[in-house]
Amino acid sequence: MKAMVTGAAGFVGSTLSAQLLADGHEVVGVDAFTPYYDVALKRENVRRLAGPAFRLVEDDLLTVDLDPLLADCDVVFHEAGQPGVRDSWGGDFATYLEANVRVTQRLLEAARRAPMLRRFVYASSSSVYGDAPAYPTTEEDRPSPVSPYGVTKLAAEHLCSLYASNFGLPTVSLRYFTVYGPRQRPDMAFTRFLTAAAEGRPIELYGSGEQIRDFTFVGDVVAANLLAASEDVPSGTVLNVAGGTNTSMLEVIDIINRLSGSPLALNRHPRSDGDVFRTGGDSSLARELLGWKPSVSIEEGLALHWEWVATRHA
Numbered sequence: 001m002k003a004m005v006t007g008a009a010g011f012v013g014s015t016l017s018a019q020l021l022a023d024g025h026e027v028v029g030v031d032a033f034t035p036y037y038d039v040a041l042k043r044e045n046v047r048r049l050a051g052p053a054f055r056l057v058e059d060d061l062l063t064v065d066l067d068p069l070l071a072d073c074d075v076v077f078h079e080a081g082q083p084g085v086r087d088s089w090g091g092d093f094a095t096y097l098e099a100n101v102r103v104t105q106r107l108l109e110a111a112r113r114a115p116m117l118r119r120f121v122y123a124s125s126s127s128v129y130g131d132a133p134a135y136p137t138t139e140e141d142r143p144s145p146v147s148p149y150g151v152t153k154l155a156a157e158h159l160c161s162l163y164a165s166n167f168g169l170p171t172v173s174l175r176y177f178t179v180y181g182p183r184q185r186p187d188m189a190f191t192r193f194l195t196a197a198a199e200g201r202p203i204e205l206y207g208s209g210e211q212i213r214d215f216t217f218v219g220d221v222v223a224a225n226l227l228a229a230s231e232d233v234p235s236g237t238v239l240n241v242a243g244g245t246n247t248s249m250l251e252v253i254d255i256i257n258r259l260s261g262s263p264l265a266l267n268r269h270p271r272s273d274g275d276v277f278r279t280g281g282d283s284s285l286a287r288e289l290l291g292w293k294p295s296v297s298i299e300e301g302l303a304l305h306w307e308w309v310a311t312r313h314a
Ligand code: UGA
Pocket: 083, 084, 085, 124, 125, 126, 127, 128, 176, 177, 178, 179, 187, 188, 189, 190, 192, 204, 205, 206, 207, 211, 213, 249, 272, 275, 279
């Protein structure tokens, strides 16, 4: 397969690209290296992808000429986006609209013209649900985001389904539930907590710590992407990709304390705007249509994440 991976220098995009290359596929990675977090980390992520089967296109998806890049691609994995639930309020919203909505629409238009394209996989998000009406939440439950970020992820997901129903574009949207593991973004809770543990610093805890997340290991998310590209699923399908963990932040902190061998000190702060109290996804549809199920427990996944952080601090 020849795949375009957008956001190839990011956490999920680079991990997915590494797996595609290891499986013998060709990858065109597109990334704008935006400075949302330290660009040196993104450079480090792509450095390990270098080789004859990987082409890096350092450009902005809003302006780059997509047609020649997509001419011989058979799959697009659209992992690029402006992340960060907590930063999406206020003046920065325009960035979220451009990076999450306009870029997706532009890619979908180009995908319609791509002669060999057989699948367009979109990285959606559990944030589309907001405070969900039921747990575990199914794809049938009504999405109702509680952050501007979630609104943009949902809008782009609707665009994917719209291009599927109107033009038969073979889209599949995967709603990732809080992805973690080696190379997780530095603004996310696990990398922040594990780095604090490695450096002997206190952590910043927002809210009571009783908030629950359905954490999903990055290797499981990569596996879901590969299956979404290879399995025969109806165009426009939307699927939860959830680790099935149902774990509170206080439980996470307990596991980190055991891994690092010394208890983390907590600086407590009020809950941040747009932070949902709980996520929990029902992944039965992904199991039925893709044959996917999570395979890494929170204890195993956090141990691998800790190993990555600790090695960097050795
Ligand atoms: C994560 C990603 O950051 C989003 O990009 C993604 O869209 C979303 O998952 C998703 O599932 O769709 P979030 O669950 O907020 O969002 O991820 P974390 O940064 O791991 O935060 C988990 C919890 O820890 C939140 O309640 C957050 O407020 C809290 N937290 C975070 C802290 O208490 N301290 C921190 O330093 C960071």
